[in-house]
Amino acid sequence: MLQLSTQQQQRLQQDLCEKGFARIENILEQTEAQQLHQCLSELNYQLALFHNGAAKSVKDSDILALTPQEQQALLEDIHHYASRGVGFMYGRHSVDAQSPELLQSLYKDLNSEVVQSCFSHISEQQIVRTSAQATRFIAGQYLTRHNDVVEAEGRVYAYVLSLSKNWHPDWGGLLQFFEADGTPTHSYAPKFNSLVVFDVNKIHSVTYVAPFAKSPRLSVTGWFRTIA
Numbered sequence: 080m081l082q083l084s085t086q087q088q089q090r091l092q093q094d095l096c097e098k099g100f101a102r103i104e105n106i107l108e109q110t111e112a113q114q115l116h117q118c119l120s121e122l123n124y125q126l127a128l129f130h131n132g133a134a135k136s137v138k139d140s141d142i143l144a145l146t147p148q149e150q151q152a153l154l155e156d157i158h159h160y161a162s163r164g165v166g167f168m169y170g171r172h173s174v175d176a177q178s179p180e181l182l183q184s185l186y187k188d189l190n191s192e193v194v195q196s197c198f199s200h201i202s203e204q205q206i207v208r209t210s211a212q213a214t215r216f217i218a219g220q221y222l223t224r225h226n227d228v229v230e231a232e233g234r235v236y237a238y239v240l241s242l243s244k245n246w247h248p249d250w251g252g253l254l255q256f257f258e259a260d261g262t263p264t265h266s267y268a269p270k271f272n273s274l275v276v277f278d279v280n281k282i283h284s285v286t287y288v289a290p291f292a293k294s295p296r297l298s299v300t301g302w303f304r305t306i307a
């Protein structure tokens with residue numbers, strides 16, 4: 080069950096107000112976090128990528144249907160955009176009625192009265208929906224710099240519930256914040272059972288996951304929204 084203590088809520092509010100981002104550790108009960116870790120490890124993901132100038136979601140089978148030459152050309156195109164700071168490549172699973180029960184129950188918690196009134200109070204805006212997706216970044220994957228503003232969805236804060244275990248500091252995969260000119264500022268390494276919340280206007284990226292990363296970067300992410 081996802082519920083913040085008054086103290087956690089106050090710290091979150093203060094950090095969000097002063098810096099635009101905040102992290103709370105041990106957000107879920109250990110057993111729930113363990114089960115979610117297991118669930119995300121076994122989940123089916125589509126590959127989210129930026130190809131031919133557009134965002135796409137493709138199935139493993141779509142990639143496997145390509146010849147090695149076609150796969151190579153696809154990767155070169157993806158990297159061509161990434162080299163100019165555009166694009167992403169990672170596994171994504173949108174939480175819906177087909178998702179495992181555990182994920183659906185987390186989704187319900189994130190959309191509960193308690194959580195929404197907490198974030199409405201912190202943001203001083205009426206939060207009416209919390210979206211959720213599971214994400215998996217494996218070696219060689221990344222999400223280049225961007226902000227998360229989508230006016231049609233009324234996104235206020237982004238959240239990242241980190242469920243990777245024993246992430247090595249040299250594996251990359253940082254949630255990295257930047258100034259407008261690209262100067263890196265604060266970053267968060269994946270940390271099991273921690274929740275990062277940040278203002279959608281903050282420029283951020285997920286840095287490249289090293290080729291030698293031994294386990295995937297697993298998270299549940301989404302946005303607190305004023306528009307359902």
Ligand SMILES: O=C(O)CCC(=O)C(=O)O
Binds near residue numbers: 227
């Ligand atoms: O996974 C993260 O740390 C951030 C993800 C993100 O920036 C996004 O999905 O827009």
Ligand SMILES: [Fe+2]
Binds near residue numbers: 226227
């Ligand atoms: Fe983002």
